[in-house]
Amino acid sequence: MSDISATEYLSRQQELEDEARKLMPWDPRSCTYEKGALRQQVFACRTHGNIGICYSCSIQCHTSCDIVELFTKRNFTCDCGTERDKPKSENQQTNEFRCQLRKNREPDVASLQNVYGHNFHGLFCSCNEEYDPDSSAVMLQCVLGAECNEDWYHDYCIVGKGKEKQGAKRKADEETLADGMPPLDSFDAFICWKCVSKYDYYFQKLMSHSLAEEVIAHRIQRGSLEEKDLSRSDKKRPIDDVTDGSIDYSLTLKHGYSKQLAKIKETLDKKTDKLYKFLDDLVPFLVNDDPVYEEPEDTATGADDMVSLLLQSSVQREQAVAGISAFNSLKTRLSEYLRPFAESGRVVSGEDINNFFEGNEKK
Ligand SMILES: [Zn+2]
Ligand SMILES: [Zn+2]
Ligand SMILES: [Zn+2]
Ligand SMILES: [Zn+2]
Ligand SMILES: [Zn+2]
Structure with missing residues (x-):
């Protein structure tokens, strides 16, 4: 830093910013407001x-x-x-x-x-807690969101257990889900008990439809270990055992649920069936494709391509592992790591980026 001028430093800082921007998985150059x-x-x-x-x-x-x-x-x-x-x-x-x-x-x-x-206050789940990056608890987002505003839930809160009960065991084996939670690969989407309860009438109708078992993967009862695995239950029997009072349960949906819901919709009377109205008006995003908007990706080439791929996969991995992760803290650490490169005018290589993430993982 000693033998470069401030102007030079600033212009390199700009280059670094441009470089860092290039490395971001999505192009952060336009606001989506419009x-x-x-x-x-x-x-x-x-x-x-x-x-x-x-x-x-x-x-x-x-x-x-x-x-x-x-x-x-x-x-x-x-x-x-x-x-x-x-x-x-x-x-x-x-x-x-x-x-x-x-x-x-x-x-x-x-x-x-x-x-x-x-x-938006940084609080999640029915337990109203901040996200804990050190916790190994799995968090699931409610795909329906009408009642919960697409909240995130701890697995132990979904089954109605306290955090304390699960904590000690969790440390020993990080892969362990809370008792009563179905394996994560056995379903595609989660609907929280608050949203199920709000639309109880429609969910009962849905669950008694003859194609219900093509859509619903599990019913997860809160507060008991009784988890009804519908895929293993009698194939011919409609799912009618939900009238026993309590609607304190969440649902999970099978892979390909949208297609199956569309099929169910086709069997219903457009004009008179309330389940049709529910699928058509209230939850069309469950039936139709509902992609997440993404900023256009930067069109990097050659070595840059590799660097941005590395960054992208690391960010995704970090998100997958940490759930609601501190993307910005990663970005800050990366800028800090890249600063000496800017100061000395050295070119950032894929190897440097690799070193960053290797060092980062040990933290
Ligand atoms: Zn802005
Ligand atoms: Zn914006
Ligand atoms: Zn701000
Ligand atoms: Zn919770
Ligand atoms: Zn919900």
């Missing part, structure tokens, strides 16, 4: 009044904020630089950009569709 309500990656900013922001804004506009990664939410519009995005301090210059990407100087109109649940 695209309106999307199913997209959402990040909560606890520094700016717990607003939800898009992936790009989390990287470009809220760099030094306290960010919580929420993964995906449906019908969400970025709130960076809207009326909900309160300036950090009173003496913020009024002519500053509200969103660094949209470059608006006046706050934009905030979407009325955004639903703000406790996730």
Whole structure:
């Protein structure tokens, strides 16, 4: 650093930023606000009044904020630089950009569709706790979300057990799921007991349909070990044993459930059947393809390709392992790691990136 000028340093810093940006799995150059309500990656900013922001804004506009990664939410519009995005301090210059990407100087109109649940305060599950990166508990997101706003649940809360009961055992064998949880590869999607309860009437109808067992993988009772594995039950018998009072159970859906739900829909009377209306109006996203919006990927070539692939797979691995992971802390550590390269003007190679992640895994 001693023999390069400040201007030179800054321009290298810019190069480094460009480089780091290139390494990010998605291109963080545009805010999704103008695209309106999307199913997209959402990040909560606890520094700016717990607003939800898009992936790009989390990287470009809220760099030094306290960010919580929420993964995906449906019908969400970025709130960076809207009326909900309160300036950090009173003496913020009024002519500053509200969103660094949209470059608006006046706050934009905030979407009325955004639903703000406790996730935006960094709290998850029915136990209302912060995400614990040191816990090996598995967390599942509710695919329906009508009641819970697509909340995340601990496996032990899904089966209605306390965290303490599961904790000690968990340490010995990290792969162990809470008692009563079906193996994760035996289903594709999870619907929490709150959402099942909200639509109890329709779920009863669905479960008594002759094709129900093609869709429903498990019924997970809360508070008892009794977990009814529908796939193993009598094939011919409709699933009618749910009228025994309690609706305190979650459901899991089989792989390919959308196709099967579409088949079920076809058997129903469009005009009179309430289950048809449910599938058509209330949960169309379960029946139809509902992709998560992603920013276009950078078109890197050659060595860059390898580097970005490495980064991408590491980020995905970290997300898969940690669940709701601290993507930003990874990004910060990577910038710190890359800083000496910028300072000395050295070229970053795939090997360097590899070394970063190897060192990172040991942390
Ligand atoms: Zn945004
Ligand atoms: Zn912020
Ligand atoms: Zn922004
Ligand atoms: Zn919980
Ligand atoms: Zn739910």
